Amino acid sequence: DQQVKQNSPSLSVQEGRISILNCDYTNSMFDYFLWYKKYPAEGPTFLISISSIKDKNEDGRFTVFLNKSAKHLSLHIVPSQPGDSAVYFCAASPKSSGTYKYIFGTGTRLKVLA
Amino acid sequence: KAGVTQTPRYLIKTRGQQVTLSCSPISGHRSVSWYQQTPGQGLQFLFEYFSETQRNKGNFPGRFSGRQFSNSRSEMNVSTLELGDSALYLCASSTASGTFDTQYFGPGTRLTVL
Numbered sequence: 001d002q003q004v005k006q007n008s009p010s011l012s013v014q015e016g017r018i019s020i021l022n023c024d025y026t027n028s029m030f031d032y033f034l035w036y037k038k039y040p041a042e043g044p045t046f047l048i049s050i051s052s053i054k055d056k057n058e059d060g061r062f063t064v065f066l067n068k069s070a071k072h073l074s075l076h077i078v079p080s081q082p083g084d085s086a087v088y089f090c091a092a093s094p095k096s097s098g099t100y101k102y103i104f105g106t107g108t109r110l111k112v113l114a
Numbered sequence: 115k116a117g118v119t120q121t122p123r124y125l126i127k128t129r130g131q132q133v134t135l136s137c138s139p140i141s142g143h144r145s146v147s148w149y150q151q152t153p154g155q156g157l158q159f160l161f162e163y164f165s166e167t168q169r170n171k172g173n174f175p176g177r178f179s180g181r182q183f184s185n186s187r188s189e190m191n192v193s194t195l196e197l198g199d200s201a202l203y204l205c206a207s208s209t210a211s212g213t214f215d216t217q218y219f220g221p222g223t224r225l226t227v228l
Contacts, residue, residue: 043118043220043221044219046217046219104159
């Protein structure tokens with residue numbers, strides 16, 4: 001049972017436009033969410049996180065939105081740049097349980113076209 | 115500060131053999147987690163170690179095991195290798211302090227089982 005789902009395996013966006021990557025989760029115990037970016041032959045790189053006490057977190061061109069009632073989070077990249085082309089993973093963790101177990105989605109491959 | 119390092123980067127083994135992968139966390143990080151990445155499956159959580167104790171475990175068979183040393187370095191062992199064990203194995207470390215914690219990944223070890 002996939003508790004964290006990224007239903008779009010790939011996404012293409014024109015340079016300068018907004019990229020929106022989506023992630024859905026099923027476990028209501030998740031209260032900490034992260035986005036990672038992964039280039040080929042490298043490990044995932046932490047991008048941005050959000051806790052369940054917030055509904056938005058912004059860091060430069062990256063903004064993560066959390067809709068707890070819909071169990072949905074999204075990552076917005078504005079403006080998109082060719083260097084953003086990578087696979088993006090969302091991850092969730094049930095922090096309140098005191099554990100550090102992260103559940104990852106299957107990833108969305110973003111291609112930013114110049 | 116040096117990042118997470120993993121050795122070796124690439125490994126080729128045959129079915130039935132065993133393999134040991136190594137991970138050195140970021141200095142000061144006490145938690146080390148291991149993940150398996152295969153195409154279409156995203157990152158699957160294997161286990162997490164903290165202060166030399168396994169704190170969390172994913173849904174993998176007993177052929178997958180690990181340990182952590184007093185300097186927080188960790189090893190992962192897979193015995194009786196199967197073709198399906200071919201994957202990228204990622205290690206991530208974190209401080210495991212405070213309420214919200216971010217994991218930082220190494221570049222991974224690419225294991226190919228023939």
